[in-house]
Each structure stands twice: as C-alpha cells, then as structure tokens.
Amino acid sequence: MARRLLQIFLYNEGVRIEWRSELFMLTVDLTPNLTGVTISGDIEDLQQLVDAFHFIVADEQDKDYAYYASMCIRVLGVCYDVRHASMGDREATLVENGMNRDLMKFHKLVTAEHNVYYRCRVLLPEMMFVMLALNQLAVRRAIIVSKQKMGSISLRHPLALWDEEISVIRMFQAQFAKALRMALSEQSYVRWLKLMNDDIVSVSSMARQFLDVLNLDWLEWSREKRAKQLVKLADRLTRYHADPDYKEILQVVMEGAREFGVHPSDMELEGFHYPDEETIIW
Numbered sequence: 193m194a195r196r197l198l199q200i201f202l203y204n205e206g207v208r209i210e211w212r213s214e215l216f217m218l219t220v221d222l223t224p225n226l227t228g229v230t231i232s233g234d235i236e237d238l239q240q241l242v243d244a245f246h247f248i249v250a251d252e253q254d255k256d257y258a259y260y261a262s263m264c265i266r267v268l269g270v271c272y273d274v275r276h277a278s279m280g281d282r283e284a285t286l287v288e289n290g291m292n293r294d295l296m297k298f299h300k301l302v303t304a305e306h307n308v309y310y311r312c313r314v315l316l317p318e319m320m321f322v323m324l325a326l327n328q329l330a331v332r333r334a335i336i337v338s339k340q341k342m343g344s345i346s347l348r349h350p351l352a353l354w355d356e357e358i359s360v361i362r363m364f365q366a367q368f369a370k371a372l373r374m375a376l377s378e379q380s381y382v383r384w385l386k387l388m389n390d391d392i393v394s395v396s397s398m399a400r401q402f403l404d405v406l407n408l409d410w411l412e413w414s415r416e417k418r419a420k421q422l423v424k425l426a427d428r429l430t431r432y433h434a435d436p437d438y439k440e441i442l443q444v445v446m447e448g449a450r451e452f453g454v455h456p457s458d459m460e461l462e463g464f465h466y467p468d469e470e471t472i473i474w
Contacts, residue, residue, distance in 0.1 A: 217233060217234070217237050218231065218232070218233035218237040218238065218240075218241060218363070218364065218367060219231075219232050219233065219367055220232075220364070220367035220368045220370070220371050221371050222316075222371045222372070222374070222375055223313060223474035224415075224474065225415045225418070225473055225474060226316065226375065226415050226418040226419055226422075227313075227315065227316065227410070227411065227418070227472060227473065227474045228313050228314050228315040228316045228318075228319065228474060229313065229314055229316065229319050229368065229371060230311050230312070230313050230474075231273075231274060231277070231311065231312050231313070231314065232277075232285070232309050232310065232311040233309060233310065234307055234308065234309055234310070235278050235308075235310065238274050238275070238277055238278035238310060239275075239278050240360055241271075241274055241360060241364055242271055242274055242275045242278065243357075243360075244356075244357045244360035244361050244364075245267060245268065245270075245271035245274070245361075246271070247333070247357040248267075248326070248329045248330065248332075248333050248357055248358070248361055249264040249267055249268060249271075249329060250264050250329075250332070256332075259396055260328070260329070260332070260396055262396065262397075262398070262400055262457055263321075263325040263328070263329075263395055263396050263398070264325070264329070265400075266318065266321060266322060266325060266400070266403070267322055267325050267326065267329070269318075270314055270318070270319070270322050273312040273313075273314060274312060276312065277310040277311055277312035278310055280310060282310060282311060282312040282313075283310070283311040283312070284308055284309070284310050284311070285308075285309050285311065286306040286307070286308060286309075287306060287307050287308075287309045288305065288306055288307075289304070289305065289306060289307045291303055291304070291305045292305060313469075313474055315407045315410060315411070316410060316418070316422075316425070317403060317406040317407045317410050317425060317429070318403065318407055319368065320388075320425060320426060320429055321395060321398075321403050321429055323365055323368055323388060324388065324393060324395045324429060324430065325395055325396075326361050326364075326365060327365075327388075327389065327393070328394060328395065328396060329361075330347065330358050330361055330362070331343060331344050331346065331347060333352070333355065333357060333358055334346035334347045334349060334352035334355070334358065337349075337351045337352055337355050337358075338351045338352050343391075344391050369385070369388075372384060372422065375419065375422060376422060376423070380422070380423050383423055384422065384423050384426050387423070387426040387427055387430045388426055388430070390430060393430045395429065395430075395432070398432055398438075399438070399441060399442050399445050399456060399457075400457055401441050401445055401459065401460075401461050401464075402432060402435075402437070402438045402441050402442070403429075404461070404464055404466075405437065405441060405461070405464065406425070406428065406429070407466070408464055408466070410425075411467065411472065441461070444461070445459045445461075
C-alpha cells in the first residue's frame with residue numbers, strides 16, 4: 193500500500209502554509225509456520241518505530257534504569273533488528289504504490305511504480321514479551337509526559353493520549369494484535385487480550401533465561417503445536433512467577449550467580465544456544 197499524504201493548504205494574508213501528516217503504514221504478520229512475526233514497512237515507517245523505541249526505553253542515566261534495564265535490553269534487541277532492516281541489512285520487497293504511466297503523464301512525473309518495503313523477523317515468544325514490556329514502558333512514558341505519578345491512569349492524561357511516541361508504540365502493538373487475531377478463535381483472542389493487558393502484569397523482574405527457554409522450546413515445536421499454544425504462551429509470560437519451569441530456572445540462575453559472584457542476568461544456561469537465523473524455518 194502506498195504511503196498516503198494528507199495536505200491542507202491555508203492562506204493567511206497571502207502566505208501559503210502547507211501542513212502534511214504522514215500515516216503510519218508499518219505492518220506485522222505471523223510467519224507461515226507461526227515461528228515468529230515479520231515486521232515490514234518503508235524506511236520512514238521503520239525509522240519512526242526505531243525513534244519511538246529509543247524515546248520509550250529507560251536511559252542508563254535515569255534513576256529507575258535498574259528496575260527496567262533487563263526488559264529494555266530485550267526491547268532494544270527488536271529495535272536493533274528493525275533499525276538494520278531499515279538500513280537494508282535484512283530483507284526487501286517491492287510493493288505497488290498505485291502509480292502507472294497514465295498517472296505519470298497526468299502529473300507530469302517520471303517515478304517508480306513500486307515502493308521498497310524492508311522486513312525483519314522476530315521469534316513469537318520474544319515478540320509477545322516485548323509487547324508486555326512496551327505496556328509497562330508506555331505507562332512510564334505517560335507518567336513522564338503528564339508529570340503525574342498515577343500509574344496506568346496517566347495513560348488517559350491528555351498529554352499522554354496524544355503523545356507521538358506512545359501513539360507509534362500503540363500502532364505497532366495494534367498491528368501485532370491484528371496478526372494474532374487471525375490465528376485465534378474469537379473466544380481465545382478475547383482471553384489473549386485480557387492476559388496481555390492486565391494492569392497488574394509486570395515483566396521487568398523476569399529472569400531473562402526463562403524467555404530464552406521459551407524461545408528455544410518454540411523453535412522445536414511443530415506449527416500445529418504452536419497454534420495450540422498461542423494463548424498458553426501469553427499465560428506463561430504474564431504469570432511467570434507461578435510457572436514451575438520458571439521457578440526451577442530462577443533457582444538455578446540465582447545459585448549460579450551466587451557461586452560465581454556475577455549478576456543473575458549474566459548467567460547462561462548450559463546447552464541452550466540459539467540457531468543461526470538462516471537455519472530457522474519461519
């Protein structure tokens with residue numbers, strides 16, 4: 193789909209003023225085997241998302257950085273892939289933009305009939321975690337812009353409702369939700385939405401190794417099993433404290449961190465390694 197432009201020309205005392213607003217056209221689609229998602233858009237779409245990521249994550253100079261650091265690193269991991277996609281380092285495809293020879297002749301233009309869209313892929317558990325992290329970071333951003341420490345209520349403050357960075361993040365999340373809706377029944381989708389948007393959900397303290405295990409397990413499963421586990425995946429991410437596997441992983445990580453005198457996030461689980469992306473059947 194071509195990027196659409198809205199233009200309004202105002203005349204004030206003979207001065208011509210042009211106002212232009214570009215619509216966010218980024219898309220998120222499930223991969224054929226439900227291994228992950230494909231994020232695609234033109235260079236401006238992707239750069240707009242990258243900028244929003246950098247605005248919304250906590251900075252190392254922020255007083256609350258330690259609280260958000262672990263999940264911000266995962267968000268910036270997706271941001272890294274999006275940024276490199278915008279640089280042409282991932283995949284590219286041509287999309288018709290509605291232009292043809294007759295329109296070129298009418299507008300007296302010589303231009304391409306296709307736009308270049310760039311793409312990158314993210315594993316589904318990783319993407320679902322990032323959606324939850326962005327929920328928390330959107331609240332944090334709302335508190336900052338509204339200057340009112342009111343938790344999620346701050347999202348309804350006028351300054352937060354119309355904040356550009358929050359809006360871009362919400363559009364990104366909406367595209368992901370749209371993709372999931374196509375893979376779930378209506379009942380399952382409603383349940384998934386409730387899990388993903390519960391105000392009490394916080395993933396800032398989740399041991400990162402648990403997410404790595406979820407990612408690697410997901411890669412081992414068939415498409416059929418993944419389809420049946422989409423809501424269960426959200427349940428495990430949002431209620432990780434009660435997950436038996438999480439408790440076991442956390443115990444191993446904490447014991448290892450004490451033994452070697454390192455931070456828990458620096459611990460690696462033995463035998464867990466990500467495959468090369470080229471070998472993943474998406």
